[in-house]
Amino acid sequence: MSERLLELCRALAQRPAHAIVGWRGAQAVGNSAFLHRIAAWHATLAPLPGKNFALYFEDGLEFAAALLAAWQAGKTVWLAADALSVSVAALTPSVDGFVGDFPAHCQPLPATETALATPEFAVLDAGRVALVVHTSGTTGAAQAIPKRLVQMAAEVETLDAAFGSATGEADVVATVSHQHIYGLLFKILWPLVAGRPIHALSQNYPEQLASLLAQRPAILVSSPAHLKRLPEHLGWERNQVRAVFSSGGPLPADVALASGALLGQVPTEVYGSSETGGIAWRRRKSLTDDTWTAFPPVSWRIAEDGSLEVRSPHLFDRTWLRIPDRAEAVDDHGFVLKGRSDRIAKIEEKRVSLDAIEALLAASTLVATVRIVLCEEEAGRRQALAAFVVPTEAGKAVLAAGKLALNRKLSALLRGAVEAVAMSRRWRYLDQLPTDAQGKTTQALLLALLDERPRELAWRELERDASHVKCEAEVPEDLLYFDGHFPDTPVL
Structure with missing residues (x-):
């Protein structure tokens, strides 16, 4: 196993101070500034007796600095999908503190802002549980999934071996959140290990995305929900896009080919889950091309009931794990999925x-x-x-x-x-x-729509910066406060 992820902080300390780690808008973030943020978060976390800390930042670079600092301090990071009250309440019994963009009542820890020397970085312990992620909740309540560093190190190497040479030197642009395992790997960990600049903020608007993809060679990390909604009228710069990745749910074949025509690269779809990590990939050549190719470290087989079973270094242990998906073998290397087996x-x-x-x-x-x-x-x-x-x-x-x-x-x-x-x-x-932020339709989101008489508007954040927040509000037609205001024309 390569130790590049385990030695990432040491490698960063050896890179030139002016090397670009990422971008905040048009402003480059150099290696020296990034190391300073790691040192600041390390100074905050290292003295604390607690082991488990919830982490949530919308800014991917600040997230990465706090994550690496926490690992260097021997902490286990619990990824929060968001900072909503329900998510915070679910995390509170399991963590010793909150780091990042959490509500004030969580008392989120501040980074130490005094001038600091870069700490002596250690090689991380591969066997330590350093991360806890959650299942997406598409088929039920979200479940906590612990991750050892060795699992994530293996995933980073799998991705680099499969796609690194084809993508070359390019910035990483994402429409998905890094607060889930897919975004964490593709938007944060793999780029940092490979030395690719990261765009700190996820791109929520197609217009912003099109503009950004036209500036420099880029890798797009996206999802079916975003790729389905790419407007054809925008001037997509097809020559700058080195690769497009999609995960988080099924990408319809027509959407894959249509988005490929717009972006110049047919999306590489990645099949996996929070628990299994990456299992297989495909890049469609036609509407009927449904075959998934397993990543080289992944062994797979079809159980008697048709369920897919996998074994790989991406799992918590090396035993066979049954996946709640039905599959059919195409050959020794590939399979097609035949729907869920647990619904x-x-x-x-x-x-x-x-x-x-x-x-x-x-x-x-x-x-x-x-x-x-x-x-x-x-x-x-x-x-x-x-x-x-x-x-x-x-x-x-x-x-x-x-x-x-x-x-x-x-x-x-x-x-x-x-x-x-x-x-x-x-x-x-x-x-x-x-x-949600990953483009997934979860059971919790659907059930939330069943309140008989909703009392709240459905708010969705569209963009945010230091000076403003832009939101979209959906007003339910049966909102309680429409009663009496007015019978023929609801007005509030």
């Missing part, structure tokens, strides 16, 4: 396939996208299914006659094909499915 709900002792229900609805000309979620029993409510539907134009035409009209048409598709307990009891019609 079976048990309702009133009946086994119900959520995938099957979604497939029935998705086949309708009224439905563009659909997700089915099991709502567990709660006070006054039985266990039941909820459907979250993005209607097509035809579906919107039906919806114009009222929600009940579309409910009836979609329920009719299920009636006779599924048992009564598998009929959706709750329907929500959306312009698009909600996504």
Whole structure:
């Protein structure tokens, strides 16, 4: 195993002071300034008796400095997906402190700002648990996943061996957050080890992204949610893009090829999870090219029930791990995925396939996208299914006659094909499915839409800098405070 990640701080200390580590907008951040930030965070964290610290920064360079400092100080970093109150409450019992852009009541630790000498950096202990990430929550509650340094070091080397020579010298630009394992590896750790400059802030607007990609050779780290929404009218600079990566969910074949035409590089899709790390990759050549190629260190096999099993240095241990995905072997090196194997709900002792229900609805000309979620029993409510539907134009035409009209048409598709307990009891019609910073539609985000009478607007941060924050607000049509304001024209 290469020790480049374990010796990263030592390597940084040997690089020229003026070498560019990254960019904040148009301002270059040199190696000397980056090392100073590592030293500042190390001075804060090293004397503290606690071991576990939550970390969240929107700025990727400050995040990287605090992360490396924490590891040098022997701390275990818990990645926070965001700084929302629910996330903070979930982390609080597990950590000894908070570092970064957390609310004031968390008492986030400040970096030591006095002039500091660069500390004597140690080679990190490969076997130590240095990171805790969380599953995305797309199929249930998020679970904490511990990571040893040896796992992350192996992943960095796997990525560099697979893609390093093809990408060459280029800046790393991301539309995804580094607060998840995919962004952490592709946007932070691999670039730092390989010496590629990092753009500190994720790019939320296509216009900003197009402008940035035109300036210098770049690697784009993105997700299906972002690649689906690339406007064709923007002047994409195809010659500057060295590679495009996508992970976090399935990338439709037509989107892969269309985004490749815009950007000059068909996205390299990476298949894996928080628990498994990277498993396989593919770069489509046609609409029917569905085969995944396993990374060289990854062994795989198909279990008797069709589930995929993997074993690799990216795992916490080297035993075989069953993945809740069905797969079919193409040859000794590749496989195709055949859908989830764990989306079976048990309702009133009946086994119900959520995938099957979604497939029935998705086949309708009224439905563009659909997700089915099991709502567990709660006070006054039985266990039941909820459907979250993005209607097509035809579906919107039906919806114009009222929600009940579309409910009836979609329920009719299920009636006779599924048992009564598998009929959706709750329907929500959306312009698009909600996504988190990784572009994933999680169960928690969907369930949050089921409040009978919402009392809050749905806020989404679009951009932020030192002087302003720009947000978008979605106002639910059944907002409680519309009552009486006014019967024909809701106004607040």
